[in-house]
Amino acid sequence: MNDDIITSFTVSGIAISVIFLVLTILIFTIKILVRLLPYEEPPPKPARKAQPTAPSDMDEDIAVITSVMASHLSQTPGNFQVVNIQSR
Amino acid sequence: MNDDIITSFTVSGIAISVIFLVLTILIFTIKILVRLLPYEEPPPKPARKAQPTAPSDMDEDIAVITSVMASHLSQTPGNFQVVNIQSR
Amino acid sequence: MNDDIITSFTVSGIAISVIFLVLTILIFTIKILVRLLPYEEPPPKPARKAQPTAPSDMDEDIAVITSVMASHLSQTPGNFQVVNIQSR
Amino acid sequence: MELTFSGAAIQILESTGFSAIVPGQVVMLIVACVLLYLAIWKKFEPLLLLPIGFGCLMANLPMSMMMSTDDGGLLNFFYQGIKHEILPPLIFLGVGALTDFGPLLANPTTLLLGAAAQIGVYTTLIGAVLLGFDLKEASAIGIIGGADGPTSIFLASKLAPHLLAPIAVAAYSYMSLVPLIQPPIMRWLTTHSERKIKMAQLKPISKKVKIIFPILVTIICCLMLPAVTPLLGMLMLGNLFRESGVTARLHETSETHLINIVTIFLALAVGSSMTAESFLKLETIKIIILGLLAFCMATAGGVLFGKLMCKLTGGKVNPLIGSAGVSAVPMAARVSQKVGAEEDHTNFLLMHAMGPNVAGVIGSAVAAGVFLSLFGDPTVPGPEAHAAIEAVVQSMVQR
């Protein structure tokens, strides 16, 4: 019983040491990490017209829309054309 | 080892045969199915006024709405009447 | 077999008795409960201006909004002040 | 390992279902397709009969390892959730979260209508014994009249697991037939003037009563009939999630994705128990007939007790709401509304019928509790359950 009490102090001491050790290591890791990968201001959003979505993406979007519309209207895709789409 | 290689060719041959057999059966099944149950153009949606929801359904809807409103207003359903509801 | 049939009548009798007993007890329990805790008309909702949300709540809301805005604008909270918020 | 082309072809041919299919399985495949047809095109309780039918389909494809008794199979895994009575209580958690006991609390005497509808359960019990079932089986069959799927499955898995498939299928099929079965009986047993009775407006109920109710029901009913606690307790917990107002997250999950997931598993497991050996028997036909009897008697019991209440209250109760006591929420209450409105289209019975309707859920659970008190061993799971668990463990160890 008496032993247990002594041990409990030992355990407390050990445990507090370990916990501060572990979290201190974490602190330094975070500090290094934040130093290495600093926050960068996101570039101001350019006007829409100036920089459309990458052409390949837009082509694919048009493809999807055209296919679905053609399927829906029961027409061949050649009968109409999606001229321009804008992402919102 | 050598046996295994021969067997692997046998297996490949068998397997390709089986897979084409199974999927060919599926193809014919689908073709028959589509022939038996052809797509039918859905009838053009009639104007709302001309064809309201089935009377029994609407009656039930009115019953629900009336009951709930009566319960909410703490009145008997006789005190007011739901004249008309329209589905959107 | 014959025994089973007699028993089945016994069981039915017992079971119907028990079920009515249990549910009758429930009925009286509910009646007492409803008597003890009658429905109270909720007080008419006061006008918004007259009774704003409890000050402590609003202060906390302002704190959250200010902190988040400060964080977002990368400014110290002292640089601006949230004067008033209204719950909708 | 060496395979010649012809040897491999023979092995594949031997491993196809065609080499092993037996006539019983063909019949069951047709039964499965009929269930799917009823679920999809006739909209018979599709949330349950569709996966039950599909489970039956998979279980009867020979050598597919999808029978409820196939150790190590996918549907056997789900079936353990029925065997060990885990899935039905979870369904009831969701049902409780979906149920508003307000109309019942506003007119608590309608609980008696929920009790009266259980008469169908007990008369069917006698009928089942007359047709040669033993008392445990007869109890499990009778509960079909309770019109509660999870309760039927729960009781069948405890008292007569070998009859689970036909009982579950009959229960859900007849539940979906409520709009066809009930009206003629209701009209036959009531007079024009009775059907025209307008009932007084329900009083509002305080939030506190709604919160305390599920707790009290659990204490009272489960003290009197302990064996029904998993079912009734979870039903009431779901309702407490709903009414307490402080557990919105748990309420939402219980009544949506949790009950949906459990429904998929439960229904597939029930379907997987529809094997030719267990289903294509004279007993199944008897059960289907008895189930119909149970529904009719339950409807009649409710309506007749409604007539008695009508008399005793001096005409304040419309007997048509009695038929809603079978549960089958909310369809039976809608039937009461509809039959009443046929007589007088300004008569709104729906909210009044919701009282006996939810009372029927409690009533059937209590009825199941009575059977478990009489025939189940309350301190240990039934012998069938033991055997099942033992079999599972044995098979796992032996392999």
Add this chain to the structure above:
Amino acid sequence: MELTFSGAAIQILESTGFSAIVPGQVVMLIVACVLLYLAIWKKFEPLLLLPIGFGCLMANLPMSMMMSTDDGGLLNFFYQGIKHEILPPLIFLGVGALTDFGPLLANPTTLLLGAAAQIGVYTTLIGAVLLGFDLKEASAIGIIGGADGPTSIFLASKLAPHLLAPIAVAAYSYMSLVPLIQPPIMRWLTTHSERKIKMAQLKPISKKVKIIFPILVTIICCLMLPAVTPLLGMLMLGNLFRESGVTARLHETSETHLINIVTIFLALAVGSSMTAESFLKLETIKIIILGLLAFCMATAGGVLFGKLMCKLTGGKVNPLIGSAGVSAVPMAARVSQKVGAEEDHTNFLLMHAMGPNVAGVIGSAVAAGVFLSLFGDPTVPGPEAHAAIEAVVQSMVQR
């Protein structure tokens, strides 16, 4: 099988709970109702205390087969998820998905406040040993001061499963009392001028850091304290689902329906372990007292370390944010905000307190890891777990 009317009546009467209820169960039913009252009307952590209370209610209805120790019972099935340490890590997956470590990353030294608050854990350990608990039990009790329910349940199930019920109830009860327990201690330990300190704006953190952080924490902490991996690893995985931006589906499920389902099962299982034998003991009262001590010491530890940091930084840290190191996210941070605003209503401590607040979650997990390193056997589950599994399998085979 033959039943006379009176014979059946006696059997039903004997199978009611009334015939078997013992005074201890009556007391526990009252305890259950108190828990439900606190959850519903006092809003004490209702998402957990409501189902815990209801589980306790069902478990103490005699012969209901709902105790955590009832083999084959529904809640015993859920309880296996605690015994085998499956449910607490899944809760932590959801907690991680809900947690924003941004404020912690912006001011990493606040991790030390999360460490300092664990002082409450260790002083309580000593107190528990003084009150006669052995070291394993004392560790499980001490962790109440960590103010993290899943961590407490995880550690208790490993080191002292017989104390699970009181530890879990104490942990969740005191967590909900944070707004009452902490402010007096915070005011008593700090000066007016300290409480008025305004802290510098937190710097923004890059997305990459937020993504790498959970991975690094897992590697570092779990290498040093392997036994805590199920808990801390899943916490960090949930956070990675959140921050990675490529797993929106998994993130959404983790933080909504998955955590809700697991919460229902976990809380019911904890409640089902609140039997009269395990709960109505002197130990429970000791645990409740020790739990309060743990919370107070944790708060004091955090505030005092905050004062130290205030001194060392030349007054840049407001000591009030130290109390948030106990975790109890986000309530403890709100308490810091509120006590600070009482002094100067233009002082906005909330975001600053979120750093130590989430640090407290990591801190408690690390503290639990230290205990497991000392008292648990890292390569195999603890003896209690073995015994539990063995008992389950034995009981399955024997039946």
Add this chain to the structure above:
Amino acid sequence: MELTFSGAAIQILESTGFSAIVPGQVVMLIVACVLLYLAIWKKFEPLLLLPIGFGCLMANLPMSMMMSTDDGGLLNFFYQGIKHEILPPLIFLGVGALTDFGPLLANPTTLLLGAAAQIGVYTTLIGAVLLGFDLKEASAIGIIGGADGPTSIFLASKLAPHLLAPIAVAAYSYMSLVPLIQPPIMRWLTTHSERKIKMAQLKPISKKVKIIFPILVTIICCLMLPAVTPLLGMLMLGNLFRESGVTARLHETSETHLINIVTIFLALAVGSSMTAESFLKLETIKIIILGLLAFCMATAGGVLFGKLMCKLTGGKVNPLIGSAGVSAVPMAARVSQKVGAEEDHTNFLLMHAMGPNVAGVIGSAVAAGVFLSLFGDPTVPGPEAHAAIEAVVQSMVQR
């Protein structure tokens, strides 16, 4: 129990992972980080590779008890869901709920393209045997070319569970590389004029056909190849939930939270099987090479069969849609669209490619069924599964 300060410090030190880590684990931790990097920054199938990578990370932290083989560990529990073939069919339930078989039904001959792409599976089988794998292993490796994760995991867990980790990782990695692997092969095997072919508009399909299709596929395919029923049956059940229009609740749950929960468990379990012993072997490199071969051959098979169909139909079929037969829905169909549009930006192949794309899913399942017919024992789970179950039960009883 007595602990001195230094004694305790030593015990903690000994219980850290640092004392036990071996070089193989360090390598695997790096592999895990690479997987996380590919998932997060390169968006390689992140829904699976992120949790797989994190599972690998946790499993390779020494003494963390997170390996798939650690009895009683959290991830071992999830792993049982793979061992007993529960999780892959549940994933397929969700996949079926997400899949529209309309384009396939409108042009059923594209099923042959889904068959042709399986040529990659079988040529890889031969390659694997040449590299020294036995026939079961070779089959499990070959199926990587089927480009279906759940099918690969299902087959590997039955035929070669020791190769599960590399097969699963290879399958998901290459699936995400489809946009890089396929285009050069497609361009190399087709002529300019072929790539410019415009296909006729797909005919619309009646709702009834869409409903009957999953039922018929289940009956036909599972009768012919019973062992694939868990996978194909659940896929078709999910599709029936979608198309029947009467089970919206089950459809929604299947395609969202159920598949998400199962994905988390499955991916973590797969990751937890990536231990140094099982992964850092020459076999893994062979499997990765063979997997790439399988993908290339599958693509080539599809395109070449597309050329054949083009010839036979007098130029009505664009061979580019053949490559979509590998499955990897919908990425492979998008690749067909993209390569076609490069040639002529008014050519819209997407919807046409969706037919072979979903046919590829059925094709791979059928291919897996053929292997199971040849090498699996259809009436009982494979020997590895037996051993696994036996081991679990043994370890549970012994403890």
